[in-house]
Amino acid sequence: MTPTAVVGKAGALEQTSAMQQSEWVLPDRGRVGVLCLIVTEFAIFTIFVVAYIFYIGKSLTGPTPSQVLELPIWATICLLSSSITVAIAERALKANQIQRFKMWTGATILLGLEFLRNTAVEWRHLINDFHLTITTNLFGATFYSLVGLHASHVVIGLTLLLLTFTLGLRGSMQGQGRRFELLSWYWHFVDAVWVAVFTVVYVIGR
Amino acid sequence: MAATTHIPVGLPETEALSLPSKLHDWLVTVDHKRLGILYIGTALFFFAVAGVLAALMRWQLAYPNSTFLPPEVFNRLFTMHGTTMVFLVGMPFFAGLANYLTPLMIGSRDMAFPRLNAFGYWIFLMGGLLLYFSYIAGEGLAGHGTAPDVGWFAYAPLTERAFSRGTSTDYWILSIILTGIGTTASAINVVATVISMRCKGMTLGRMPLFVWLMLVVSSMVLFILPPLTAGQIMLLLDRYLGAHFFDTQAGGSAVLWQHFFWLFGHPEVYVLMLPGFACASEIIPVFSRKPMFGRAAMIGATIGIGMLSSGVWAHHMFAVGMTTSSNIYFAVASMAVGIPTGIKIFNWLGTMYGGKIRFDTPMLFCIGFLFQFLIAGLTGVMLAVAPFDWQVTDSYFVVAHFHYVLLGGLMFTLFGSLYYWFPKATGKMLNETLGKWHFWLLVIGFHLTFDTLHFAGILGMPRRIYTYAPGRGWEALNLIASIGVIFQAAGVACLVWNIVRTLRKGEPAGNDPWDAWTLEWATTSPPPEYNFAVLPEVRSSRPLWDLKHPEDPDWRYE
Numbered sequence: 001m002t003p004t005a006v007v008g009k010a011g012a013l014e015q016t017s018a019m020q021q022s023e024w025v026l027p028d029r030g031r032v033g034v035l036c037l038i039v040t041e042f043a044i045f046t047i048f049v050v051a052y053i054f055y056i057g058k059s060l061t062g063p064t065p066s067q068v069l070e071l072p073i074w075a076t077i078c079l080l081s082s083s084i085t086v087a088i089a090e091r092a093l094k095a096n097q098i099q100r101f102k103m104w105t106g107a108t109i110l111l112g113l114e115f116l117r118n119t120a121v122e123w124r125h126l127i128n129d130f131h132l133t134i135t136t137n138l139f140g141a142t143f144y145s146l147v148g149l150h151a152s153h154v155v156i157g158l159t160l161l162l163l164t165f166t167l168g169l170r171g172s173m174q175g176q177g178r179r180f181e182l183l184s185w186y187w188h189f190v191d192a193v194w195v196a197v198f199t200v201v202y203v204i205g206r
Numbered sequence: 207m208a209a210t211t212h213i214p215v216g217l218p219e220t221e222a223l224s225l226p227s228k229l230h231d232w233l234v235t236v237d238h239k240r241l242g243i244l245y246i247g248t249a250l251f252f253f254a255v256a257g258v259l260a261a262l263m264r265w266q267l268a269y270p271n272s273t274f275l276p277p278e279v280f281n282r283l284f285t286m287h288g289t290t291m292v293f294l295v296g297m298p299f300f301a302g303l304a305n306y307l308t309p310l311m312i313g314s315r316d317m318a319f320p321r322l323n324a325f326g327y328w329i330f331l332m333g334g335l336l337l338y339f340s341y342i343a344g345e346g347l348a349g350h351g352t353a354p355d356v357g358w359f360a361y362a363p364l365t366e367r368a369f370s371r372g373t374s375t376d377y378w379i380l381s382i383i384l385t386g387i388g389t390t391a392s393a394i395n396v397v398a399t400v401i402s403m404r405c406k407g408m409t410l411g412r413m414p415l416f417v418w419l420m421l422v423v424s425s426m427v428l429f430i431l432p433p434l435t436a437g438q439i440m441l442l443l444d445r446y447l448g449a450h451f452f453d454t455q456a457g458g459s460a461v462l463w464q465h466f467f468w469l470f471g472h473p474e475v476y477v478l479m480l481p482g483f484a485c486a487s488e489i490i491p492v493f494s495r496k497p498m499f500g501r502a503a504m505i506g507a508t509i510g511i512g513m514l515s516s517g518v519w520a521h522h523m524f525a526v527g528m529t530t531s532s533n534i535y536f537a538v539a540s541m542a543v544g545i546p547t548g549i550k551i552f553n554w555l556g557t558m559y560g561g562k563i564r565f566d567t568p569m570l571f572c573i574g575f576l577f578q579f580l581i582a583g584l585t586g587v588m589l590a591v592a593p594f595d596w597q598v599t600d601s602y603f604v605v606a607h608f609h610y611v612l613l614g615g616l617m618f619t620l621f622g623s624l625y626y627w628f629p630k631a632t633g634k635m636l637n638e639t640l641g642k643w644h645f646w647l648l649v650i651g652f653h654l655t656f657d658t659l660h661f662a663g664i665l666g667m668p669r670r671i672y673t674y675a676p677g678r679g680w681e682a683l684n685l686i687a688s689i690g691v692i693f694q695a696a697g698v699a700c701l702v703w704n705i706v707r708t709l710r711k712g713e714p715a716g717n718d719p720w721d722a723w724t725l726e727w728a729t730t731s732p733p734p735e736y737n738f739a740v741l742p743e744v745r746s747s748r749p750l751w752d753l754k755h756p757e758d759p760d761w762r763y764e
Contacts, residue, residue, distance in 0.1 A: 029318040029402035036394040036428055043432035047466060051440065051451060060457040134449045138457050141449035145440065 034182045038189045045193050048149055049200055052142040056205045059137035065206045068130045075118035082111035083191045086184045094177035102168045112158045119151050150197050153190045236320035237735055241327050242306025249298040256290035259283045261691050268688035270676040278348045280672035281355035288358030293385045294334045296478040299620050301392040303481055304420045310726035311414045313405025313742040318398035322391050330388030337381035345372035354378035362452035362463035367445045379438045386431050393427035396420055406743040414724045418505050419484035422512045423477050430473040437466035468519035476515040482619035486572045489626050490554050492722045493569035494561030504553045507546035514543050524592045525599040533592045540590035547583055567641030571622030574649055578614030603663025606656045629719045633731040634712030636704050644700040651693025658683040723748035
């Protein structure tokens with residue numbers, strides 16, 4: 001049997017099939033890919049969170065979380081509302097409203113930067129005033145690595161947002177709604193992780 | 207479409223390219239088939255390297271009080287052997303097979319993300335080379351040129367800076383993080399390909415078992431690699447920034463690393479093993495001339511293994527001193543893995559039962575796999591019994607057990623798959639006679655080496671010792687085990703010679719040499735860059751059977 005005949009017959013066989021009429025639609029590969037990436041990143045965060053919880057209260061020396069940590073309410077408001085602004089930007093891009101897209105992406109970037117500024121101020125406060133560094137005790141080691149891992153993800157997300165913003169300014173974001181949606185998923189993921197970090201570090205661990 | 211439609215399956219041969227442009231084509235390729243071949247070629251290369259390391263260790267252990275190797279060299283050998291076999295042989299074999307075959311089997315032109323695919327391969331290769339670069343640049347207690355010597359699981363706090371000076375341990379950490387990035391890229395790619403790139407009519411229920419198992423493996427990789435990567439990042443933070451994750455003097459835990467490592471390490475065994483199952487599940491039906499027995503049960507059992515495997519990790523830690531309730535839980539959970547695995551063995555046996563079995567080389571390897579994997583599973587159940595494990599923990603019984611799994615089980619199916627799909631990838635048949643020599647030499651060598659090591663373990667021989675005193679009853683067993691290596695090496699030499707010879711002057715294979723049923727055999731051998739000129743449409747789990755037997759197609763019964 002020749003392959004030509006094989007593949008040829010495949011087409012022929014199908015003629016009798018009712019399947020030809022029905023649509024054959026599979027999930028978008030980009031969405032599946034980004035979901036997989038989010039799953040695997042989520043697992044990495046889980047391990048750092050587990051390590052944080054495991055070491056709560058096990059530091060041999062101070063300072064302890066209750067002595068030095070304050071609830072980062074303003075930073076949390078900024079980051080969580082940036083999820084809303086990025087969603088508005090995504091809708092605007094899909095509706096081909098480039099001005100609105102640029103405005104809301106810009107707002108998202110500003111909110112993300114404000115979050116990072118808050119983290120920087122918090123860390124400077126901890127390091128200068130309380131002498132808490134990654135080497136001080138178990139609290140320092142787990143705190144800086146977990147919050148730092150999250151902050152580095154914010155930086156990655158901001159870099160990508162800045163890229164799309166620049167492309168938007170240059171007028172080459174038209175029709176990229178699907179790709180921007182994938183980026184917005186990543187940004188939502190970074191926000192969701194912050195909810196977990198906030199709960200574990202600032203509520204449970206304090 | 208008319209019934210007589212002829213579809214060209216290959217373009218005319220392009221003119222012979224010069225060597226530099228050929229090399230350039232391989233360097234910049236994003237074709238899933240080429241990347242698959244690169245992965246498998248690299249895996250075979252590292253298999254040979256790690257085999258040489260193993261042979262050196264067996265030579266050292268053949269006689270008591272041997273001075274062939276100094277102890278510090280021995281430590282590096284078992285570290286590099288284990289690390290290489292897991293991360294640079296098993297994982298790229300999975301990635302290579304999945305890359306080469308998945309798109310062909312589901313009737314697609316490429317993977318979902320071809321460039322990510324190329325990135326994954328090259329970053330993996332970088333990791334592999336970095337690991338071996340430590341033999342030149344690594345520094346440790348023994349000075350320059352020190353490869354990692356901390357065992358493939360690099361237990362912290364022994365890998366903390368205080369105990370592992372120099373950079374050799376960092377080579378282990380960084381190169382494994384790199385290969386992990388590559389493997390994650392592959393896994394994301396496989397999942398997206400299987401979910402989003404199937405040809406018309408290829409429902410999940412009709413998908414070849416190979417693809418199903420690769421989907422499960424890839425999904426597992428997404429969950430199980432992060433514990434290792436996260437643990438390695440913590441270890442790096444400890445070593446370079448002075449954090450205290452595994453620092454017992456600052457209140458850190460000496461056991462946390464073990465939990466993180468085995469949370470990766472145990473599911474990893476199934477990630478390595480399931481691609482072997484995937485190959486066996488394609489080869490055994492074709493050579494038994496019967497469809498797979500209990501297809502749905504096979505898929506269910508695979509998913510069951512995937513889920514169970516993540517809840518059994520601490521059976522590697524019975525000797526650490528966990529609570530009794532933990533010991534009981536992990537013992538029972540580990541034994542429970544035997545149930546889906548047993549279902550699979552019966553699936554394969556049921557497929558062979560009453561079949562017209564053809565004993566070609568791929569099938570021989572799969573039959574060898576069935577016997578050996580059964581024994582590996584039985585010793586696995588023994589080791590799951592915590593009190594028994596306390597007796598033989600860190601002994602050669604454990605070494606023999608997991609070599610039965612990984613060599614007797616995994617490598618046998620991978621060799622079988624090599625003979626099975628080599629004609630597809632190159633268009634030439636591997637020589638049957640040499641294949642049978644390969645099989646029998648490997649079987650004899652494997653059993654000489656690893657059957658005897660079970661007994662050495664029960665007699666109390668610990669793992670990772672570089673030599674031993676005479677008079678403990680281990681001498682004969684060790685000598686026999688080392689003699690087995692000669693047979694195994696001769697078997698692998700047959701394979702190498704077979705490949706070289708076949709590539710130079712092998713018999714043309716034709717498109718479908720085994721009279722098989724999955725879509726990869728519907729295209730030419732080797733397949734054109736675009737795989738299928740016209741994307742196929744399928745109506746059953748054996749599309750080629752339907753085409754060859756229009757009078758009695760499978761879809762009537764499914």
